[in-house]
Amino acid sequence: MDTYHYITEGERYQIEILLKKRFSIGEIADAIGHKYHTVWHEIRKGTVKQLDSQLVEHHVYKADYAQMVSRNNMSNRGRDLKIGSDHGFAAYIEDMVKNKRYSPEALLLHAKNEGLTFKTSLCCKTIYNYFDMGLFLNVTYHDLPSKKGPAKKRKRDSDVALNNTKGRSIGERDPAVLERSEYGHWEMDTVVGGQGKGKSCLLVLSERMSREEIIMRLRDKRSLSVVHALDTLERRYGSKGFREKFRTITCDNGVEFLDNEGIERSCLTKGSRTILYYCHPYAAYERGTNENINRLIRRFFPKGINFDTVTAKQVKMVEDWINNYPRRILGGISSSQYRKDLLPV
Numbered sequence: 001m002d003t004y005h006y007i008t009e010g011e012r013y014q015i016e017i018l019l020k021k022r023f024s025i026g027e028i029a030d031a032i033g034h035k036y037h038t039v040w041h042e043i044r045k046g047t048v049k050q051l052d053s054q055l056v057e058h059h060v061y062k063a064d065y066a067q068m069v070s071r072n073n074m075s076n077r078g079r080d081l082k083i084g085s086d087h088g089f090a091a092y093i094e095d096m097v098k099n100k101r102y103s104p105e106a107l108l109l110h111a112k113n114e115g116l117t118f119k120t121s122l123c124c125k126t127i128y129n130y131f132d133m134g135l136f137l138n139v140t141y142h143d144l145p146s147k148k149g150p151a152k153k154r155k156r157d158s159d160v161a162l163n164n165t166k167g168r169s170i171g172e173r174d175p176a177v178l179e180r181s182e183y184g185h186w187e188m189d190t191v192v193g194g195q196g197k198g199k200s201c202l203l204v205l206s207e208r209m210s211r212e213e214i215i216m217r218l219r220d221k222r223s224l225s226v227v228h229a230l231d232t233l234e235r236r237y238g239s240k241g242f243r244e245k246f247r248t249i250t251c252d253n254g255v256e257f258l259d260n261e262g263i264e265r266s267c268l269t270k271g272s273r274t275i276l277y278y279c280h281p282y283a284a285y286e287r288g289t290n291e292n293i294n295r296l297i298r299r300f301f302p303k304g305i306n307f308d309t310v311t312a313k314q315v316k317m318v319e320d321w322i323n324n325y326p327r328r329i330l331g332g333i334s335s336s337q338y339r340k341d342l343l344p345v
Contacts, residue, residue: 047059048060048062083120084119093107096110188204191297202297210330213335226259238268239269250279251279
């Protein structure tokens with residue numbers, strides 16, 4: 001008697017036929033080559049309730065039903081989900097992704113920083129796998145931030161910006177800035193709304209060392225509006241404070257940044273307030289910090305938005321959210337905490 005294989009679909013139909021002929025379980029076991037208890041459990045698993053023409057209930061073994069049950073059980077085999085019945089952890093993940101717009105990596109860092117503990121522990125990859133499997137009740141894969149990897153660096157088509165003949169090239173910038181070992185070196189960009197949807201946009205400044213973010217709403221995308229925004233910042237920090245905070249600024253060759261003299265010129269003194277550098281054309285990776293943080297901004301202000309309808313309060317909320325967002329590159333803490341702990345600024 002072969003006792004080391006599962007009951008097959010064909011054997012299930014044999015069981016159904018033999019039961020109709022009123023064979024005993026022992027006789028059926030001998031006929032198909034299985035142990036008594038194996039056949040007994042099989043019959044129990046595949047028995048369903050049926051009504052006859054007199055509406056009398058009968059319990060009948062059905063091979064097709066037993067096969068369906070067996071197939072479902074086989075598909076569910078394997079290791080149990082690590083999160084198990086830890087409903088508190090699942091609720092935390094759903095809340096942080098849906099309401100706080102955190103990525104799996106960021107929510108794990110937030111839990112660590114806040115001293116939150118759960119019954120189970122998961123790595124970032126496992127949480128992403130659970131989203132791919134559709135295991136969460138209130139959030140889906142589409143609620144996650146982009147899972148794309150870093151963009152590939154594009155080969156520069158030109159080393160010269162044809163519409164910017166007066167600006168200082170990033171090639172003249174001190175190579176030490178690349179090391180991110182000194183605070184005060186910023187990248188500047190604009191985040192625009194949908195085409196034909198208002199004139200307003202956002203001016204974003206990203207500090208390379210601490211990933212600090214400053215976001216300001218501009219009335220339009222003119223160079224005059226950019227200069228006025230920087231004038232506002234200089235008045236906020238003072239002439240000396242601005243020079244210490246904004247040692248250099250690096251931007252692209254967009255028309256809104258072409259007034260290099262106005263950007264560098266102090267509105268409070270006769271001297272300059274910063275040094276402006278321009279990236280090479282088609283080289284957005286030279287402002288990598290800007291590009292990465294702009295993706296965080298897009299979680300709140302998606303492409304196609306009309307910034308004319310966005311308030312200064314909403315912009316400030318996003319700025320605070322980014323500056324308090326846990327960052328792996330900062331050792332799991334936020335930009336605000338990083339500056340508080342490590343920088344005398």
